[in-house]
Amino acid sequence: MIANVADYEKAQEEIQSLETRLARLQSQHPLGDKGFTKAGIRKLIARLHEELAVFEGSQEAHESNSP
Secondary structure, X not given: OOOOHHHHHHHHHHHHHHHHHHHHHHHHOXXXXXXXXXXXXXXXXXXXXXXXXXXXXXXXXXXXXXX
């Protein structure tokens, strides 16, 4: 669960890393090969996007952006 801005930034970095890994797997292994690995990475990316959305919608995110 993302509780603060540092966790938010860490999650964004993790998404970028996972997307890079997924792109590498897709280029190295044709359709159907390593399907479970690719699906697992997609699930991790989706979970992180959901957590980012929850954090962005929280009051803490609004307070941290206030001047």
